[in-house]
Amino acid sequence: MxxxxxxxxxxxxxxxxxxxxxxxxxxxxxxxxxxxxxxxxxxxxxxxxxxxxxxxxxxxxxxxxxxxxxxxxxxxxxxxxxxxPETCVAGPITFDVNFEECRIEWYLKMEKICPLAGIIYVNKAEFDKHFETARREILQLLRDLPLNELKIILKREEPDTFKIGDEPIPWDILKFSK
Ligand code: SF4
Structure with missing residues (x-):
């Protein structure tokens, strides 16, 4: 691509x-x-x-x-x-990593901090398309980032978001949980 x-x-x-x-x-x-x-x-x-x-x-x-x-x-x-950057492409979808359960958690910004989030949230086709894009970009970022840097990044608070799903960390980036 x-x-x-x-x-x-x-x-x-x-x-x-x-x-x-x-x-x-x-x-x-x-x-x-x-x-x-x-x-x-x-x-x-x-x-x-x-x-x-x-x-x-x-x-x-x-x-x-x-x-x-x-x-x-x-x-x-x-x-x-x-x-x-990958997170700029993914926005308003954002992520967290649950290291204990080896899962990636997906979040969406609330409409009050991102009008785009409100628009894609109510349009399933638009949402699915953007989620696919966001997921691809964030998984690439997880493959590329050193673990110590990822852990620092995850400490940043992301208020005004809500969880939209989670999934197992793909096997090829599971090394992050080790
Ligand atoms: S989208 Fe905004 S934050 Fe991201 S690289 Fe461009 S100017 Fe910087």
Missing amino acids: SSVERQRDFFDICGRCKIDCCKDARPPISLRREEIIKQYLRTNGIEIRDPFVHGEYVFPREDNEGYCIFFDRKTRRCIIQPVK
């Missing part, structure tokens, strides 16, 4: 939204994703100095107001849309 086909562009909904989900977002960046984004920046002649913060886990640098360095304040668009 090409990067262009990773997700439907929801800008018709997100472009009108006044909730700043690209502020204090800190989406996790695997080494694989970091290389993909750097390549995209090079190919498109986009120059950003030190685009990533390498701390307890890797995430995009923020401006002095906390907006992701890839967020264009004028257009309200992500400038790396085709290659953006």
